[in-house]
Structure formats: C-alpha cells, structure tokens
Amino acid sequence: xxxxxxxxxxxxxxxxxxxxxxxxxxxxxxxxxxxxxxxxxxxxxxxxxxxxxxxxxxxxxxxxxxxxxxxxxxxxxxxxxxxxxxxxxxxxxxxxxxxxxxxxxxxxxxxxxxxxxxxxxxxxxxxxxxxxxxxxxxxxxxxxxxxxxxxxxx
Numbered sequence: 001x002x003x004x005x006x007x008x009x010x011x012x013x014x015x016x017x018x019x020x021x022x023x024x025x026x027x028x029x030x031x032x033x034x035x036x037x038x039x040x041x042x043x044x045x046x047x048x049x050x051x052x053x054x055x056x057x058x059x060x061x062x063x064x065x066x067x068x069x070x071x072x073x074x075x076x077x078x079x080x081x082x083x084x085x086x087x088x089x090x091x092x093x094x095x096x097x098x099x100x101x102x103x104x105x106x107x108x109x110x111x112x113x114x115x116x117x118x119x120x121x122x123x124x125x126x127x128x129x130x131x132x133x134x135x136x137x138x139x140x141x142x143x144x145x146x147x148x149x150x151x152x153x154x
Contacts, residue, residue: 067133097147106138106142109142110135113137
C-alpha cells in the first residue's frame with residue numbers, strides 16, 4: 001500500500017511535514033489524520049526521550065568507560081542474573097555456578113559472553129563490555145567469587 005507518489009515530492013519542504021503526515025494517516029484509512037499524527041509524534045518523542053536518557057546516563061552500561069570491579073559485579077548480578085537467576089542457579093538461561101560450568105574453560109565462557117549464543121536469548125555483549133571486562137567476568141564465574149559463603153550472589 002504505502003504513501004501515494006503524489007505525496008512524495010512535497011516532503012522536501014519541511015513546513016509541509018505536518019500536513020503530509022496527517023494526509024498519509026488519512027490515506028491509510030486510520031481515521032482522523034490529525035489525531036493519528038499526534039499519537040505517532042507523541043510515541044516517537046517518548047521513545048527518543050527514553051533513548052536520550054539511557055545514552056546520557058553517567059552510570060549507564062552504554063558508556064565506553066572502564067567499569068570498576070564493584071560496577072562489574074553489580075552488572076553480572078543484575079544483568080546476567082536477570083536470565084541466569086540472581087543466585088546463578090538458572091532461569092531463562094542455564095545455571096552459572098562453578099559446578100555447572102566446570103567443563104568450560106575461561107576462554108569458552110568469555111567467547112559466549114562476547115558472541116552470545118545464536119538461536120537463544122543470550123545476546124552478544126561485545127558492544128558493551130571490553131575484552132578485559134569479559135575476561136574478568138569469566139574468571140569470577142569460573143571461581144565462584146561472585147557467590148557469598150552461603151552460595152548466593154550478594
């Protein structure tokens with residue numbers, strides 16, 4: 001379906017955008033073009049605002065700055081724990097306790113963190129973590145250092 005070709009050319013004039021979007025919504029048969037355009041713009045602004053807040057947050061995982069060990073520990077407990085369980089006993093993802101990953105080398109664990117596991121919910125973290133951070137996480141998981149004496153994550 002799409003927008004009719006007669007509406008394409010005026011798009012170069014920014015003053016016509018409101019009218020064109022309104023006409024496009026009317027043409028698509030979604031009802032009142034003005035109402036639908038306002039809804040569309042509100043949702044777009046809401047998501048752009050959220051993206052801006054996340055990107056500009058100083059403590060955000062999106063920052064390229066090196067994280068302290070405390071920040072990495074919190075990252076593992078919160079982010080990894082959301083799928084692997086806060087005590088690493090499993091959940092959506094498999095358990096990450098030392099006895100569960102004893103057959104995996106630190107390098108293998110690091111590779112899973114870096115590349116993710118295709119076809120599963122495990123995403124690649126290479127865009128958010130440095131190689132050193134992934135190596136640190138691998139060592140901590142393998143040694144059980146992130147678990148307290150009772151075997152729980154702090």
